[in-house]
Amino acid sequence: MSDPRPLVVSVLAGNGTLGAFGLGSASEVFGYDHTRFGLPRFDYALVAEVPGLVRTDTGLTVVVEHGLDRLALSDVVVVTARHDEEAPCPPAVLNALRAVHARGGQLISHCSGAFVLAEAGLLDGLRATTHWRMAGDLAARFPAVDVDPRVLYVDEGSVITGAGTAAGVDALLHWVRREYGPGPANALAREMVVPPHRDGGQAQYVDTPVARCEDDLLGVVLGWAQAHLAEEITVDGLARRALMSPRTFARRFKATTGTTPHAWLLDQRLAAAETLLTDSDAPVEEVARLVGFGTAAGLREQFARRRGISPRAYRQAFRTRLGSGGGSVPVDLDRHRAGAGGVRGDQAEVQAGLGQPA
Incomplete structure (x- = not known):
């Protein structure tokens, strides 16, 4: 045949x-x-x-x-x-x-x-x-x-x-x-x-860069938020720092950055989590707390939704800067921990109306 x-x-x-x-x-x-x-x-x-x-x-x-x-x-x-x-x-x-x-x-x-x-x-x-x-x-x-x-x-x-x-x-x-x-x-x-x-x-694998902000006052406020991701952050609180009403702040934020405060904050927290997952040996639970998701479950949920992968799998796939002896490159975990008081999970932020136009 x-x-x-x-x-x-x-x-x-x-x-x-x-x-x-x-x-x-x-x-x-x-x-x-x-x-x-x-x-x-x-x-x-x-x-x-x-x-x-x-x-x-x-x-x-x-x-x-x-x-x-x-x-x-x-x-x-x-x-x-x-x-x-x-x-x-x-x-x-x-x-x-x-x-x-x-x-x-x-x-x-x-x-x-x-x-x-x-x-x-x-x-x-x-x-x-x-x-x-x-x-x-x-x-x-x-x-x-x-x-x-x-x-x-x-x-x-x-x-x-x-x-x-x-x-x-x-x-x-x-x-x-x-x-x-x-x-x-x-x-x-x-x-x-x-x-x-x-x-x-x-x-x-998608590169999600920080939205440009050419508004000086907003830039200062966003810089503060990036340095305090572990803390409770709401639209009202950001608006007060920007010396604006929540309605005006939300409108100005969208016009300047092209996104909502809630979406922007999620991006910052995910980006910070990715850095800690790849550049430190901090447990996933600690990473979640340091970037403001509160719990490992909150971080896993957002990772699965926005990255299509779990935090642990992300770490295994992209962790390239850890030494063979198990030591990690220096990452300033103390800076992240400094703002860890008053951490509130992502669900609580949604309930607080972060990113919701007033």
Whole structure:
């Protein structure tokens, strides 16, 4: 009995550029013989509208031997990141992708490759993701797409979209797990020396900078709040420090920082907690108390809601500055402890009306 035909997999180089990391990830999964893991044989190749030398987003060039006609034979098409996601995609590429989708082929995008699928109309009415830095642009340009910037990948059946960089590996391993089961997926992950599944989503990596405040008086008040996160902080108290009524303060705060006092304070407390989790060996209970969440349960709830991961898992994933002997870098815990009197949990702050426009 002859072997079944190999699964035809093509990586699309769009607009003459090719995402180097996405190419590497796809090559690891589809470019080698993994039949010993229970996976099928793959007929793997690169595709471009115009075959030949194609430049990657890192400046290297690769040889692409196949044109778009190969997509008509492909079972799986991987769309890697684009150098310029705002540049229009050639109509021939969009039509070829639509044809793959129409006959039931699998489409998997990586990072800004989601823009190509969205431009082809293949994400309309579906959830999708991309790198968190580009999620706002994707949602603005393609309002019919339900963009979720929190997750590592979104599986909509015949269309899978992956977030930035390493999330391309997550998306591909998910596809392997879905199609061939956890055994082959776990074996492949071990071969690639990566976790078979990562907890949490993109939210744990998102940079949430402090909102700029060009109002001198408000700036002083916010600086005080940052230095006293462990204390009870209310809108009324901040307004008094700013010499304003609570109503005026809330309005001025939103106009100046672009967010509410409650949301701003949550961001500061989460950022302070992240620093303590990665740069100190303080127990989670102590971290929660020092940054004003009051209890470990309060910190866990906010971490799960805003970061998609637990504080302990965050510490394990991102703690890189602790010495091998168990000692930590110096962190001024005394400064955090100095304001720890009168700590009140996040729920009590909500009840007090922090961030509620008066």
